[in-house]
Amino acid sequence: MKSxxxxxxxxxxxxxxxxxxxxxxxxxxxxxxxxxxxxxNYSLGILQGALLVVSLVGLVVINTETxxxxxxxxRSNPWFNRGLLQRWGPIRPRRRPPSTVARPAxxxxxxxxxxxxxxxxxxxxxxxxxxxxxxxxxxxxxxTQVTPPAQGWEIILAYNTPxxxxxxxxxxxxxxxxxxxxxLPVAHSHSKAENLNAALQVATGEMTAIFDADHHPAADCxxxxxAWLYQGRxxxxxxxxxxxxxxxxxxxxxxxxxxxCIYGVSHYGRSLLxxxxxxxxxxxxxxxxxxxxxxxHPTRLTEDIDITVRSLLKGCRPVHDPAIVTTxxxxxxxxxxxxxxxxxxxxxxxxxxxxxxxxxxxxxxxxAQKPYWTLMLLFSQGFYALxxxxxxxxxxxxxxxxxxxxxxxxxxxxxxxxxxxxxxxxVAVAMELRPTACTYTRRHGVLYCLLSPIYxxxxxxxxxxxxxxxxxxxxxxxxxxxxxxxxxxWMLALRGVK
Numbered sequence: 001m002k003s004x005x006x007x008x009x010x011x012x013x014x015x016x017x018x019x020x021x022x023x024x025x026x027x028x029x030x031x032x033x034x035x036x037x038x039x040x041n042y043s044l045g046i047l048q049g050a051l052l053v054v055s056l057v058g059l060v061v062i063n064t065e066t067x068x069x070x071x072x073x074x075r076s077n078p079w080f081n082r083g084l085l086q087r088w089g090p091i092r093p094r095r096r097p098p099s100t101v102a103r104p105a106x107x108x109x110x111x112x113x114x115x116x117x118x119x120x121x122x123x124x125x126x127x128x129x130x131x132x133x134x135x136x137x138x139x140x141x142x143x144t145q146v147t148p149p150a151q152g153w154e155i156i157l158a159y160n161t162p163x164x165x166x167x168x169x170x171x172x173x174x175x176x177x178x179x180x181x182x183x184l185p186v187a188h189s190h191s192k193a194e195n196l197n198a199a200l201q202v203a204t205g206e207m208t209a210i211f212d213a214d215h216h217p218a219a220d221c222x223x224x225x226x227a228w229l230y231q232g233r234x235x236x237x238x239x240x241x242x243x244x245x246x247x248x249x250x251x252x253x254x255x256x257x258x259x260x261c262i263y264g265v266s267h268y269g270r271s272l273l274x275x276x277x278x279x280x281x282x283x284x285x286x287x288x289x290x291x292x293x294x295x296x297h298p299t300r301l302t303e304d305i306d307i308t309v310r311s312l313l314k315g316c317r318p319v320h321d322p323a324i325v326t327t328x329x330x331x332x333x334x335x336x337x338x339x340x341x342x343x344x345x346x347x348x349x350x351x352x353x354x355x356x357x358x359x360x361x362x363x364x365x366x367x368a369q370k371p372y373w374t375l376m377l378l379f380s381q382g383f384y385a386l387x388x389x390x391x392x393x394x395x396x397x398x399x400x401x402x403x404x405x406x407x408x409x410x411x412x413x414x415x416x417x418x419x420x421x422x423x424x425x426x427v428a429v430a431m432e433l434r435p436t437a438c439t440y441t442r443r444h445g446v447l448y449c450l451l452s453p454i455y456x457x458x459x460x461x462x463x464x465x466x467x468x469x470x471x472x473x474x475x476x477x478x479x480x481x482x483x484x485x486x487x488x489x490w491m492l493a494l495r496g497v498k
Contacts, residue, residue: 034396065269083275117149121205160189193296225285239324302347345466348380384463
């Protein structure tokens, strides 16, 4: 295992100085290279063209997703069919296998009267030393605040721990009190994927829901999810993740608004446009018959994205529903955010390298879904590395002996301005559509917009380091630290739903 550039891994670190040092090197090394190239009459036209293409594609995708979410708000029935590109364009929708029987769509409000939920398996995955302070609260939330199916359920806590912990005694007492709780210690497990695979071997429900140990779902999550899977058209439905510790500090407030943009606009817009979605690792509901043969890869940095792409290549169909709500804990410090996002970025790189060719050749993706997933995988490989070159290229043009390229500068300025406006529009829509009981307000949306250049720079820096780690062969997996959050309106609201 090679050494990693996973910053903030040390207990004590001068965060600002380390970031500034790394940013300076990553900026001035390409500046020096570009100056030498320009002074020797080499052109940067290919790189400039790539930057412009990336900016244009990003501009189109962001605004299209935002526009279709706005359009969906005008519909009286939010359950109208996904796949606007397929219905509005000359694209033949992908057919389900003949053995699958399509059933009429049912809203969650109509579902209990029409058909009873089947027996459901809930899998909560945990690395117990990391989640020992929050796991009892999470399980009690499931057992007391979530509406159980009429046919019954099992809540499987699949966990690993290197040593026995006192919390295990409390968990055993909780299991004796609630027979639906199944404790599943996974010996020799070193990953979330191994815990999930062990739980899948004992799960007996027709629907399997997967959650991280910090998630507190809404009371109606199971009925809303089954309403999609019961139709026979979809194999997985991903819900909406909301940050419940947004009030902890400025960082959790930024992440809360970011999650609203991701789950409330981007993921939802993608599902509406191309009738596709991704499994986000938690708050995901699968038909067990589709999930069990896939399994989770134990060595992937992002086992959720890996199983998403593999499921698509096998013909499974995912959908996103922002009405299926869960709350989670966001990292409350830069170290935790850095380690989490670095793993996400490198995990996407890993999946893109493994499956991009298969996605391009897949017969299970139609003419709208295939370009969409190709773009997502390509962007994961090159977006941050390309965008990072904007400042070095502009500086090198100023500092070199060559004449300034005003066309590139002006066009880049226009595109950057349009992208900024697009992000502001996305934030405005996300905050307008946020759940009424959430703990963040429009003021936090304004704060996010003001700090978005710095926050984007931080994410781009993380993405650059992830690229370096990936190319160097470093694959260090850091667990996202979990700490208790203060009770807030979201917890009280969810408890009042039942």
